[in-house]
Amino acid sequence: MTTITSPAAGAVPRVAEALPPRPGPFARYLRETALLVGRGLRAIPRVPERLSDVTIQPVMFTLLFLYVFGSAIHVHGTYQDYLLPGLLGQSVAFGAIGAGVATSTDFSSGVVDRFRSLPVVRMSVISAQVIGQIIEQILGIVIVAAIGLGLGWRPHLGGGRAAELVALMLLGLLAFTWVGVLAGMLIRSSDAVQGIGFAVMLPLSFLAGTFVPIAGMKLVPRAIAEWDPLSALVAAVRQVCQGTPSGGSLQLDHPVAAMIAWCALILAVCVPLALRRFRTASV
Amino acid sequence: MTPPELTVITDGLTKRFGDLVAVDHIDLRVEAGTVTSLLGPNGAGKTTMVRMLATLSAPTSGTAIVCGHDVVREADAVRSAISMTGQFAALEDNLTARENLLLMARLRGYGRGAAGRLVESLIDRFDIGEFRDKLIKAVSGGQRRRVDLAASLVVQPQLLVLDEPTSGLDPRSRQVVWSTVRDLVDEGVTLLLTTQYLEEADALADDIVLIDHGRAVAAGTPSDLKARIGDQRVDVVAVDSRGLDGLVGALSGRFDLTIARERRRVSVPAPDELDDLASVAAAVRASGIPIDEIALRRPTLDDAFLALTGQPPATDTLSDDSLVEVAS
Ligand SMILES: Nc1ncnc2c1ncn2[C@@H]1O[C@H](COP(=O)(O)OP(=O)(O)OP(=O)(O)O)[C@@H](O)[C@H]1O
Numbered sequence A: 001m002t003t004i005t006s007p008a009a010g011a012v013p014r015v016a017e018a019l020p021p022r023p024g025p026f027a028r029y030l031r032e033t034a035l036l037v038g039r040g041l042r043a044i045p046r047v048p049e050r051l052s053d054v055t056i057q058p059v060m061f062t063l064l065f066l067y068v069f070g071s072a073i074h075v076h077g078t079y080q081d082y083l084l085p086g087l088l089g090q091s092v093a094f095g096a097i098g099a100g101v102a103t104s105t106d107f108s109s110g111v112v113d114r115f116r117s118l119p120v121v122r123m124s125v126i127s128a129q130v131i132g133q134i135i136e137q138i139l140g141i142v143i144v145a146a147i148g149l150g151l152g153w154r155p156h157l158g159g160g161r162a163a164e165l166v167a168l169m170l171l172g173l174l175a176f177t178w179v180g181v182l183a184g185m186l187i188r189s190s191d192a193v194q195g196i197g198f199a200v201m202l203p204l205s206f207l208a209g210t211f212v213p214i215a216g217m218k219l220v221p222r223a224i225a226e227w228d229p230l231s232a233l234v235a236a237v238r239q240v241c242q243g244t245p246s247g248g249s250l251q252l253d254h255p256v257a258a259m260i261a262w263c264a265l266i267l268a269v270c271v272p273l274a275l276r277r278f279r280t281a282s283v
Numbered sequence B: 001m002t003p004p005e006l007t008v009i010t011d012g013l014t015k016r017f018g019d020l021v022a023v024d025h026i027d028l029r030v031e032a033g034t035v036t037s038l039l040g041p042n043g044a045g046k047t048t049m050v051r052m053l054a055t056l057s058a059p060t061s062g063t064a065i066v067c068g069h070d071v072v073r074e075a076d077a078v079r080s081a082i083s084m085t086g087q088f089a090a091l092e093d094n095l096t097a098r099e100n101l102l103l104m105a106r107l108r109g110y111g112r113g114a115a116g117r118l119v120e121s122l123i124d125r126f127d128i129g130e131f132r133d134k135l136i137k138a139v140s141g142g143q144r145r146r147v148d149l150a151a152s153l154v155v156q157p158q159l160l161v162l163d164e165p166t167s168g169l170d171p172r173s174r175q176v177v178w179s180t181v182r183d184l185v186d187e188g189v190t191l192l193l194t195t196q197y198l199e200e201a202d203a204l205a206d207d208i209v210l211i212d213h214g215r216a217v218a219a220g221t222p223s224d225l226k227a228r229i230g231d232q233r234v235d236v237v238a239v240d241s242r243g244l245d246g247l248v249g250a251l252s253g254r255f256d257l258t259i260a261r262e263r264r265r266v267s268v269p270a271p272d273e274l275d276d277l278a279s280v281a282a283a284v285r286a287s288g289i290p291i292d293e294i295a296l297r298r299p300t301l302d303d304a305f306l307a308l309t310g311q312p313p314a315t316d317t318l319s320d321d322s323l324v325e326v327a328s
């Protein structure tokens, strides 16, 4: 038999390091969550296409609607002031797709299994996933807003409105990210998550008054639009940014309240389901 | 004599996926300080078994005690005592080899300084230096595997679980894994590893458990099992199926034949190795039947199944190699 000379694995003696005493569960949770969020953030500049997913598309929508379709769409005020809040709302909702793709990739690659086989607090793995995704979406949203401002968007954010907007967007991001995390855990292929995500979100977002006022729509799309959760999201952002009222259905008469209600409902459904799935997952 | 200390004890451990029983009442005992290998073909239930032991999936029924702790009720204690390297390298693609190892060390609870020192030693030990700062997505499969293994060893676990640690590795990397396993055993680590290769189980394990269709179909030390499997075999491959019939006719009186029709192959146990090869070759030659190939080879997993269970392994997952019948 031929002998293959093996490189000297093990010839190097082990460095023994004593494990420091284990802190309490909450301290560990914070530490582990921070470590895992750091892992996700470090990856962002290395996968520029992931960040471009959350920016290129809204930028294309901005340019397309502003300079191609915009002249045919009639709104009160400038079209920039109509369109940009819509795009911000859409970005929040599309956060679900990004979170779903990232989650299913992590789950199917075995990385999550590895974390789960470590003595870490279970919640820290999933918290880090949610926080990391929200940070990534925020980066995309900031870029979209900056481009919008450059192209003539003039939000009216005095008198605490800015804080209200940030709070509202964060709530929206939180809710839609959990939708994505749940979907990413249930659907194993990230391509499928992407496909299904767009198939669901794109029509909902077109119907939601993002680009074109709902009031001008035909009966059936209009009926859907009036109850589309994305309509509430878009109308709420628009009301806070521009003070533009909307109307036509109960939720559109009170968009901010409606949006908060939708987010609460989404969180109440998705968080427990996602946590249960995470605990029992045998992907 | 005191009974040996047991690192893994399972009783009636079972996992169902709907109607499929992936692991079926397995009673496993792994003695501290030994290497136990779960040997079985694709779909046998090896991964499912070790995932339950590593607390990644909950048993449907039965119990498993790992390092003295119940995998369901004391999962956190089990996780502190074991390390697992899964079947598919579980690393973050967009971090470098070094960053991945650092993250693992930090998640285990080490501070920045200690983690850094540990990672340097692992990089030396596993020969990672050359690609330490490359993103994992840009390194080769074998290199990934090495980082993956190193990631399981940021702590010295009581039990190391390796799920098919050498599948997809070239012979050199396989040797690295093997020698690492032997070193770890010398350091007192208990090992549970799964494999599809009889040769690997033979080379590394103190005990082998043969698994098929979720059931433990045979168990013993490698020498026990080898004694039951028979040593080498002589394979004769006919040029066509008529040739095969001819060969069977010519050889069946004198040898204990196993016939694989799809492969046009007859196979004869060869405890005396070269002598048996010579006598089979002489018989083939005397028959005047043309053949494709004649060779002496080590027993494969299929031979092991056939010898130990009287039937070929799981039908749904196997190559044509398994379409085997026994003649005498
Ligand atoms: N999450 C799951 N859901 C449904 N069926 C599963 C799941 N995981 C495994 N199985 C099934 O359980 C059986 C055992 O699978 P397992 O992965 O344990 O086999 P294995 O011995 O590790 O095979 P391989 O050598 O291919 O890795 C297979 O039939 C597989 O299809």
Ligand SMILES: [Mg+2]
Residues within 6 Å of the ligand: B046, B047, B048, B087, B163, B164
């Ligand atoms: Mg497997």
